[in-house]
Amino acid sequence: MKGHPIRTANVIRYVTPLREGGSLPAIVDADDGFPYVIKFRGAGQGKKALIAEVIGGELARRLGLKMPELVFLHLDDTFSKTEPDEEIQDLLRFSVGLNIGLHFLSGAMTFDPLVSEIDAMTASQVVLLDSLITNIDRTPKNPNLLMWNRELWLIDHGASLYFHHAWDRWEGQQHKPFPAIMNHILLHRATRLQDASDHIVNMITPSVIDSILTQIPDEWLLEATDSWSPDQKRTAYREFLSSRIMNIKLLTQEADDARQAGV
Numbered sequence: 001m002k003g004h005p006i007r008t009a010n011v012i013r014y015v016t017p018l019r020e021g022g023s024l025p026a027i028v029d030a031d032d033g034f035p036y037v038i039k040f041r042g043a044g045q046g047k048k049a050l051i052a053e054v055i056g057g058e059l060a061r062r063l064g065l066k067m068p069e070l071v072f073l074h075l076d077d078t079f080s081k082t083e084p085d086e087e088i089q090d091l092l093r094f095s096v097g098l099n100i101g102l103h104f105l106s107g108a109m110t111f112d113p114l115v116s117e118i119d120a121m122t123a124s125q126v127v128l129l130d131s132l133i134t135n136i137d138r139t140p141k142n143p144n145l146l147m148w149n150r151e152l153w154l155i156d157h158g159a160s161l162y163f164h165h166a167w168d169r170w171e172g173q174q175h176k177p178f179p180a181i182m183n184h185i186l187l188h189r190a191t192r193l194q195d196a197s198d199h200i201v202n203m204i205t206p207s208v209i210d211s212i213l214t215q216i217p218d219e220w221l222l223e224a225t226d227s228w229s230p231d232q233k234r235t236a237y238r239e240f241l242s243s244r245i246m247n248i249k250l251l252t253q254e255a256d257d258a259r260q261a262g263v
Contacts, residue, residue, distance in 0.1 A: 006054070006215050008072040009101075011038065014079050017088060023049065023158070024091055027104060030073060036101030038073050039158060042094025047220040048165060049158035050100045055237065056133050056157025057102075058212045063125055063203055066153040068103040072217070075099055098217055102155060111145035111152065113185060118152050123189035124196035126154065131178045131251045132200070132244045133160040139183045163240060167226050170236055174243035178251065182258040190259055197252045201245060209241050 009030035017026045023043035029035050041047050054070060061067045080092035111118075126145075130138050137159035138144050144156040163173035181187065190196070213234045221230035228236075244251070 006058075006070055006072055007032070008074065008098075009034075009036075010074045010076075011079070011099075014083070014092070017085075024088065026088075028073065028101070030071070030101070032071075034071075035104040035106075036071060036073060037068075037104055037155075038075075038099050038101045040075075040091055040095040041097065041099050041220070042091050045158060045165075047223075048161075051164070051216055051220055052133070052158050052160040053100050053102075053156070054216055055212060055241075056129075056135060056160045057154070058215075059133065059204060059241075060126075060129060060154050060157075062208050062212075063129060063200065065122065065125060065129070066148075066151050068105055068153060068155065071101045071103070073099045073101040098219065105146060105148045105153060108146040108148035108153065111143045111147055111185070113140065113143075116147050116152070117150075118186070118189060120189055120191045121195060122152055123186040124192040125199065126152075126186050127181065127184050127190040127255055128193060128196050128200055128248070128252065130160075130184060131181050131255055132241070132248070133157065134162055134178055134180075135160040136162070136180050138185055140185050143185045145185070161237070161240070164233075164237070167228055167233070167236070170240070174240040175247065177254050179254075179258075181251075181255050182262065184255075187255065187259050188262060190255065193252050193256050193259075197248050200248060204241075204245055206238075206242065209238055213237055 009032040011028045012031050013029040015027040017024050025037050025039050028038045057067050057070050077096045080089050083089040146153040163170045218230040221233045
């Protein structure tokens with residue numbers, strides 16, 4: 001599936017916080033006329049969570065999985081000055097600049113494994129994608145999946161790619177297994193893992209990876225805690241993802257072993 005450049009819009013109204021999210025995302029209105037769920041750069045995991053949102057979300061989209069549109073949302077410094085809640089006020093103040101937003105799916109319901117229907121190929125693709133990007137946050141406790149118009153939609157990839165929280169020891173992380181896959185909410189439905197593996201190899205090519213990484217703003221890749229340049233970090237992300245895909249047979253076997261053990 002072909003990708004499109006991520007658009008940029010300006011936040012014009014802070015509507016309401018979503019307090020069920022630990023990082024206090026919120027619903028906002030933008031000047032393009034649409035509402036979004038905004039993830040703030042000033043939240044606990046900072047800009048790294050926004051980078052993971054872009055990489056995980058855009059990889060899902062390239063696989064043909066349903067993902068709300070991602071949009072860069074510019075937040076100016078006026079919102080914190082009119083916010084009475086001190087916690088939200090601080091979050092807004094530390095998030096001035098570019099943040100990430102997901103198109104708000106009005107009326108969507110949280111995925112319920114007891115009643116929500118999903119086909120085996122979709123489940124298998126989601127499981128393997130999360131294994132590739134080391135997403136630890138797609139569990140029964142916190143599915144990060146929505147049902148909208150009777151289709152499964154993926155949200156919230158901020159807890160992925162956790163290797164990037166320690167750049168001084170990232171090398172070698174791309175070769176590690178992902179035992180947390182045993183806790184994946186869709187694992188028991190993922191009965192077409194080999195087909196999903198073949199699809200990922202065909203769709204996530206080096207050029208696709210590069211096209212996603214080039215969209216990450218340089219300012220998100222700059223940190224006071226390290227001296228790595230934006231291009232050095234893009235290279236690390238590229239090597240990590242490419243190596244994971246090269247090792248997809250091992251990840252597929254790991255997921256299938258975990259699935260069968262849990263049946």
